[in-house]
Amino acid sequence: MIGDNGHETAIITSDDVAAILGSVGRDRLMDEMIAGLETALATCEEDAAIPTRDGFVVGGARAGLLEWMPVLRDGAAMVKMVSYSPDNPQVGLPTITATISKFDAATGHLIAIADGVVATALRTGAASAVASRVLALPDSATVGLVGCGAQAVTQLHALSRAFPLRRALVHDVAPDAAASFADRVAFLGLDVRVAPLAQVEAEADILVTATSVAEGGGPVIDGSGLRPHVHVNAVGSDLTGKIELPRALLLRSLVCPDHRPQAVREGECQQLEPDQIGPSLPEVVRRAAELAAWRGRTTVFDSTGFALEDQVAMDILLGHARELGLGASLPLEYLPGDPKNPYSAPRPRAAAPRRLAGGAG
Amino acid sequence: MIGDNGHETAIITSDDVAAILGSVGRDRLMDEMIAGLETALATCEEDAAIPTRDGFVVGGARAGLLEWMPVLRDGAAMVKMVSYSPDNPQVGLPTITATISKFDAATGHLIAIADGVVATALRTGAASAVASRVLALPDSATVGLVGCGAQAVTQLHALSRAFPLRRALVHDVAPDAAASFADRVAFLGLDVRVAPLAQVEAEADILVTATSVAEGGGPVIDGSGLRPHVHVNAVGSDLTGKIELPRALLLRSLVCPDHRPQAVREGECQQLEPDQIGPSLPEVVRRAAELAAWRGRTTVFDSTGFALEDQVAMDILLGHARELGLGASLPLEYLPGDPKNPYSAPRPRAAAPRRLAGGAG
DSSP: OTTOSTTOEEEEOHHHHHHHHHHHOHHHHHHHHHHHHHHHHHHOOOGGGSOOOEEEEEESSSEEEEEEEEEEETTEEEEEEEEEOTTGGGGTOOSEEEEEEEEETTTOOEEEEEEOHHHHHHHHHHHHHHHHHHHSOTTOOEEEEEOOSHHHHHHHHHHHHHSOOOEEEEEOSSHHHHHHHHHHTGGGOOEEEEOOHHHHHHHOSEEEEOOOOOTTSOOOSOOTTOOTTOEEEEOOOOSTTOOOSOHHHHHTSEEEESSHHHHHHHSGGGGSOGGGOOOOHHHHHHTHHHHGGGGGSOEEEEOOOOHHHHHHHHHHHHHHHHHHTOSEEEOOSOOBSSTTOTTSOBOOOSSSSEEOOSSOO | OTTOSTTOEEEEOHHHHHHHHHHHOHHHHHHHHHHHHHHHHHHOOOGGGSOOOEEEEEESSSEEEEEEEEEEETTEEEEEEEEEOTTGGGGTOOSEEEEEEEEETTTOOEEEEEEOHHHHHHHHHHHHHHHHHHHSOTTOOEEEEEOOSHHHHHHHHHHHHHSOOOEEEEEOSSHHHHHHHHHHTGGGOOEEEEOOHHHHHHHOSEEEEOOOOOTTSOOOSOOTTOOTTOEEEEOOOOSTTOOOSOHHHHHTSEEEESSHHHHHHHSGGGGSOGGGOOOOHHHHHHTHHHHGGGGGSOEEEEOOOOHHHHHHHHHHHHHHHHHHTOSEEEOOSOOBSSTTOTTSOBOOOSSSSEEOOSSOO
């Protein structure tokens, strides 16, 4: 494990994540995310150690969020700090920025902190792939995308790893976002076309909504002209009052939230009564064989994003950082030589600042 | 402000904190903490932006905590991740480990992350000094300390900056902790003596309880033989069920919590009905002139520790780091060159990794 440098903290920067992407490749990374998430979902314990995320509503022109997403599992605690700032792209920053911190639950030591921007995009895509693999037709060939921002890239990428996709029909209220999408996913080799919303809805086997619609501004699709077997991944909702799907669609579908208490507060499930909500993602994975009966009918994955997904992503990134010898190791916490005296000099370090040893541990 | 290195993150390590302590000096640092905290308390808005901390209960032989403490104030968000691990000193680690992260609320960018161990000790001491300055007799000369761990050092230090102290009477259930205390606070030039608990209680003008007593194991003092004017700073409580003071003492005292909703859950205020709880620390500071009438009577500061204190400490540390040219600056967050494409190469950095520029910004 990273963290075997005594009590230093591994810092996995943007450069390290770029090196992992370059060295491991996004396909293998995404495959690992999907497989790792499926395993974690199948084996995770009750939701008690995954509290509903909490945060501050912060305001620019449009409401944003700054949230903390903690998880405690198998003796390892992780907290993702994530912001949703819909005006960020106007200043060249991603809508979602994030860092992930991993702790030794026994001592409280911060084992590692890493970029969470790429992890968030990867795991959100992977979650849709996991849900879709159970609930969508295995021969799904056409993905419809409503909202063509950063998350749409990894949504389509993840689905392409799980389905024999041939084409994507894409729509965005911002024409330039739709127009630039084909270039951004050129590496997938799919037929990607901008299309009117009605056509996207009419032809999709799997539909993804990943928008920055404002609270009260949804739904973002009409929902009346969908294919009877469509599976919808609604990934954009993350604010109370923000919804992407029409209630009528939810009422005729099997709606599976990722993390029920969170989805009830900020996902599509805001629009439903408790008995109208289907099994949550861990249960979907565990009951995959049984739920496959829904593949010919309309299903919805209500994806709000939850900390278990981030823990999986963090551990995959840390594993590659260690293998590749990436990441700085710094004595972040002041560990007094005398633990009973905060003014005593820090305990001696094992060595000078260095890159993480490759392969060790 | 630190954070003017484009969108990099300032990393303030243990070495940087040691350099600040060495260069600025602990006396000036503590004075800045006390003054900064008084100003923040006098001007802070309603408690809405300082949620009660939350966390995981984690278990070693004795229950520990891993908590997140967020605050949003004046457009700056801060989260302290802090652990309380009472068995840590047995492996040479401090009972309380912590890091503090500061965010730009508008964009979600992580401006800085710093050690929080020293900040926690400093601010907890400073909070007691602030409360004591209003509620204790100005000529208080004798401090009684029950519990002689790391927090006791900064408690006595902070009080020594606010009162004409002459001596400290100290007690700990672990004899070695009591015996080593005088050496740890030798820099204060006080008469420090280990004493029986009854004597500590009987002679203190200001009494501090800072123990790791287990839930259900309190109270840690008898409370019947205290001086009539005693002011008690109860700083150890941080777990539901953990208390340090006898209820009878609370009932005859003016009890001032630092952060009322938190103190009701994990502080001495657990033992009180709502109408038995006095003004909270921000109000104590604002009503200092009026509340000085309580100096001749028994008063209690119920200190659970709250995020406003950490924000003050963080900003003081960051200010010194900038002035002294300390702290690494790293591109922690992956900021894609195309914000709509998480797989695009990171945007170019302004410069190579470097120390923070001194004096600038």
